[in-house]
Amino acid sequence: MNESSAEPRPSSPESSATSAGGTAKKAGLVSIAIMCSRVLGLVREVVLGGLFGGSKWMDGYMVAFRIPNMLRDLFAEGALSTAFVTTFSQTIKKEGDESAFDLARKILTLTAVAMALVTLICVTVAPWLVPMFVPGWTSGEAARPELIGPTIFWTQIIYTFIPLLSLAAVVMGILNSKGVFFVPAMASSFFNLGSIVSGVLLGYWLEPEFFAPVAHGSVAPTGQKALTGMSIGVAIGGLCQFGVQLPSLAKVGFRFRPDFSWNDPKVRRVLTLMGPAVVSSAAVQVGVVINTVFAAYLPAEGAVSSLQWAFRLMQLPIGVFGVAISTVTLPAASRAAAEGITDEFRGILARGIRLAMLVTIPSAIGLTVLAEPIIATIWQRGRFDEQDTLATAAALRGYALGLIFYSAIKILQPTFYSIERKWVPMWVSLGAIILNAVLNSIWIFWLKLGHEYLALSTTIGSVFNFAALYLMMLHHAKRLETGRLFRSLAQIGVASTALTAVAMAGQMTLLANWRDQGFLLNCSGLALTIGLAAFAYFAVAKLLHVEEMNLFVSMLRRKLSKR
Numbered sequence: 001m002n003e004s005s006a007e008p009r010p011s012s013p014e015s016s017a018t019s020a021g022g023t024a025k026k027a028g029l030v031s032i033a034i035m036c037s038r039v040l041g042l043v044r045e046v047v048l049g050g051l052f053g054g055s056k057w058m059d060g061y062m063v064a065f066r067i068p069n070m071l072r073d074l075f076a077e078g079a080l081s082t083a084f085v086t087t088f089s090q091t092i093k094k095e096g097d098e099s100a101f102d103l104a105r106k107i108l109t110l111t112a113v114a115m116a117l118v119t120l121i122c123v124t125v126a127p128w129l130v131p132m133f134v135p136g137w138t139s140g141e142a143a144r145p146e147l148i149g150p151t152i153f154w155t156q157i158i159y160t161f162i163p164l165l166s167l168a169a170v171v172m173g174i175l176n177s178k179g180v181f182f183v184p185a186m187a188s189s190f191f192n193l194g195s196i197v198s199g200v201l202l203g204y205w206l207e208p209e210f211f212a213p214v215a216h217g218s219v220a221p222t223g224q225k226a227l228t229g230m231s232i233g234v235a236i237g238g239l240c241q242f243g244v245q246l247p248s249l250a251k252v253g254f255r256f257r258p259d260f261s262w263n264d265p266k267v268r269r270v271l272t273l274m275g276p277a278v279v280s281s282a283a284v285q286v287g288v289v290i291n292t293v294f295a296a297y298l299p300a301e302g303a304v305s306s307l308q309w310a311f312r313l314m315q316l317p318i319g320v321f322g323v324a325i326s327t328v329t330l331p332a333a334s335r336a337a338a339e340g341i342t343d344e345f346r347g348i349l350a351r352g353i354r355l356a357m358l359v360t361i362p363s364a365i366g367l368t369v370l371a372e373p374i375i376a377t378i379w380q381r382g383r384f385d386e387q388d389t390l391a392t393a394a395a396l397r398g399y400a401l402g403l404i405f406y407s408a409i410k411i412l413q414p415t416f417y418s419i420e421r422k423w424v425p426m427w428v429s430l431g432a433i434i435l436n437a438v439l440n441s442i443w444i445f446w447l448k449l450g451h452e453y454l455a456l457s458t459t460i461g462s463v464f465n466f467a468a469l470y471l472m473m474l475h476h477a478k479r480l481e482t483g484r485l486f487r488s489l490a491q492i493g494v495a496s497t498a499l500t501a502v503a504m505a506g507q508m509t510l511l512a513n514w515r516d517q518g519f520l521l522n523c524s525g526l527a528l529t530i531g532l533a534a535f536a537y538f539a540v541a542k543l544l545h546v547e548e549m550n551l552f553v554s555m556l557r558r559k560l561s562k563r
Contacts, residue, residue: 033185053383054302161238199233398455
């Protein structure tokens with residue numbers, strides 16, 4: 001949709017090739033920016049883990065971050081961005097820049113007012129809202145009433161980043177629609193960087209004794225004040241994400257002035273599109289929040305934190321592969337859908353799904369087999385101990401399989417908007433959310449199982465989500481090259497067997513003593529194991545003539561040739 005300002009049909013093969021090359025280059029830049037953001041997000045979690053470990057106070061902070069972050073994921077960077085970009089891009093194409101900029105001013109003004117009001121309401125009701133998300137902390141076997149007060153306070157602080165990130169999402173939509181991709185994609189890196197640096201500095205200022213070595217026999221500081229500093233750092237990070245995009249906004253000719261003329265058909269269209277988009281994008285994010293609710297019933301400290309750390313690690317390959325493939329696939333699929341559900345549309349969508357499977361299946365296997373040494377190498381230092389490593393590894397194995405289907409969903413789900421079937425993803429997502437909640441109830445209240453099964457519920461929900469979306473798209477499109485998908489999966493399965501064998505061999509030899517051999521040896525062992533496993537996978541896939549392998553290699557060559 002971000003490419004809608006381009007000419008729908010190139011006038012010549014040469015212009016078509018130029019456009020394809022430009023799209024690939026932009027997708028490459030976006031991939032790099034997303035990679036930076038994911039890595040810095042992981043660094044942020046590493047800093048939190050090293051400073052606070054899997055303590056009950058860390059659980060409280062994770063809950064405080066998760067509650068406002070759900071609003072960010074669903075509205076600020078989810079439905080609002082999708083609905084605005086769709087309408088803004090169409091306005092540019094039909095009415096020109098000035099009319100589109102008028103719409104942007106109205107949406108920015110409405111967003112600032114509405115999100116400020118929402119934030120004020122959420123901050124006010126936080127004392128009642130937070131206990132609803134962690135009912136297990138107020139009574140029962142896992143009761144931790146001492147956590148409720150600090151968690152409420154941290155939640156109130158973190159909520160202040162919602163208006164900033166909402167405005168940042170609208171600005172990103174303006175820039176993307178005007179062909180500026182790299183700076184908006186890098187903006188979330190500035191959020192992570194700003195929150196890390198300012199959070200640690202403020203935490204040290206508020207509680208310097210927490211950062212000092214604890215004398216033998218003395219009582220260790222809790223870190224509550226330091227976590228207050230980290231909470232303020234999140235709000236500062238939101239300011240960084242918004243502010244870093246403003247120079248680029250000026251360069252495309254946009255000048256902001258408040259515009260309260262909200263009784264506009266285009267404004268109403270943005271608001272109308274937001275409804276189904278909110279629910280459609282909710283399955284995984286709401287599933288993570290549901291996991292937090294049920295994890296609060298577990299007596300063991302650190303369950304909430306372990307789930308968060310594992311989910312952050314799973315997001316890394318999604319950001320590198322799933323988002324990148326979606327960036328390349330969706331504009332082409334949307335343009336093809338303008339002519340109806342044609343063979344071109346089917347082919348683009350089917351190839352995108354197969355390509356996602358090609359790169360995420362080995363990622364899922366690698367995270368499953370090498371979970372402990374990967375987590376120990378990244379996190380195990382400071383207050384993050386071996387017990388935290390084992391708990392996070394268990395959660396990661398529960399999540400890992402889901403990244404295959406979650407990446408495919410990111411490609412498949414938005415195409416329903418292209419073919420005017422916007423309600424289908426919404427109902428499917430609702431079904432996945434209900435399934436997640438039911439499974440969690442069975443695991444925790446009936447079978448009395450651990451936090452890793454909460455992660456497994458999210459995976460099962462993703463499987464259901466993908467399967468339902470695929471079958472519904474198959475119903476509308478009549479065919480989706482399903483035979484080729486199964487043939488590719490069979491070939492990928494054979495190649496994955498080679499990868500699994502190499503990864504397990506590395507686990508039993510180079511990484512057998514991951515507990516004791518230190519950071520450098522673990523890094524070396526992981527690098528060698530992952531490198532050999534990846535070589536085995538891609539070599540076998542190449543020998544089997546996996547069609548998507550050639551596409552993947554050609555994409556890499558195209559990107560490298562432009563460096």
